[in-house]
Amino acid sequence: MAKRPGGGAKKKLRRGLWSPEEDEKLMNHIAKYGHGCWSSVPKLAGLERCGKSCRLRWINYLRPDLKRGAFSQEEEDLIIHLHSMLGNKWSQIAAQLPGRTDNEVKNFWNSYIKKKLRQRGIDPATHKPLSDSPAAGNRTRTPALFSDAELILSSISAAGQHHMPPPPPPPLLMTAAEESYEMYSSEGSLSGSGSYSQSTLTAEFTGGIHHSGGGVPPVMAVIPSVSSSSTLSSMAASGLSPPSNATATTTDHDCLPPWLELGPTTTGDGNNYGAAMDELRWSDYVMFDGNYGIQGQCIYGGDSKDTPVHFDGNWC
DNA sequence: AAGAGGAACAACCGCAGCCTG
DNA sequence: CCAGGCTGCGGTTGTTCCTCT
Numbered sequence: 001m002a003k004r005p006g007g008g009a010k011k012k013l014r015r016g017l018w019s020p021e022e023d024e025k026l027m028n029h030i031a032k033y034g035h036g037c038w039s040s041v042p043k044l045a046g047l048e049r050c051g052k053s054c055r056l057r058w059i060n061y062l063r064p065d066l067k068r069g070a071f072s073q074e075e076e077d078l079i080i081h082l083h084s085m086l087g088n089k090w091s092q093i094a095a096q097l098p099g100r101t102d103n104e105v106k107n108f109w110n111s112y113i114k115k116k117l118r119q120r121g122i123d124p125a126t127h128k129p130l131s132d133s134p135a136a137g138n139r140t141r142t143p144a145l146f147s148d149a150e151l152i153l154s155s156i157s158a159a160g161q162h163h164m165p166p167p168p169p170p171p172l173l174m175t176a177a178e179e180s181y182e183m184y185s186s187e188g189s190l191s192g193s194g195s196y197s198q199s200t201l202t203a204e205f206t207g208g209i210h211h212s213g214g215g216v217p218p219v220m221a222v223i224p225s226v227s228s229s230s231t232l233s234s235m236a237a238s239g240l241s242p243p244s245n246a247t248a249t250t251t252d253h254d255c256l257p258p259w260l261e262l263g264p265t266t267t268g269d270g271n272n273y274g275a276a277m278d279e280l281r282w283s284d285y286v287m288f289d290g291n292y293g294i295q296g297q298c299i300y301g302g303d304s305k306d307t308p309v310h311f312d313g314n315w316c
Numbered sequence: 317a318a319g320a321g322g323a324a325c326a327a328c329c330g331c332a333g334c335c336t337g
Numbered sequence: 338c339c340a341g342g343c344t345g346c347g348g349t350t351g352t353t354c355c356t357c358t
Contacts, residue, residue, distance in 0.1 A: 016351085018326090088348085089347090090346075103325090103347095
């Protein structure tokens, strides 16, 4: 494929650190219009950056749902566990860590965990004792030790024994593609069998959820993967959750599915979410409780974290 | 107080894959 | 089927901050 050095821009594009003004421009633009096609974002937002740079800045830094701050011990353990299965699939690892980006996880691995594992005499590339890794010096890329299907099935079987305190609950991959969906059980154990189809990129899970917490049913959620910025687009494409009132017409934001049109959106009980549902990370904001109730959170305000929002069947 | 070195974080680069005309 | 555009991902580099001497 032909490369476009420097994006092939006629105009000199800015590089390096983002200024607060640039951040504000990008935030305002995305809040108003969504990102649509990243290549058009800098032009529309009045930024002298390439679309790629804008996308990265948004995903890694400006996204309102990012969890900033140090990694917890649970997150660290989960990263190590996932890395042992997935290798350097940072985006897939980050997808299991709500609020974390692949870049963040990657940096954390390279700057901290790698070192820590070496100190413990463990080869971070193979997760085996250093003495057992004769070719460790030659290894340049960490291989995935399990196939996607194996990972999914092993995750399903292992989830019930994982000692992650809720939240975050142990993730279970329900489909294996760049758009994965997860089933969470906040308490108790989960058992059953999974099937996986590489061709259709879906996995089926059959079995029971057994919770030991008394009469209260386990909180469950089927949620899209975290890291992908096209999660909702793919949901629309796969027909998972289109709004009942969505129109099929194309919009000016031609890369957005029609039902991601930003603007006043009202739920059944009158809550107006307004714009910017685009990058909603469902794992942070949506919890189904079996009664179609949702605990919602204002994604931009951040001041209504515990405000319950009831889902009445109309997709918002 | 100043400089060196290391750690942590942010951003860029280049490749691969998907999509569309 | 093919070429080109776009996006996503992983590796790498650059910058800033912190600690130590």
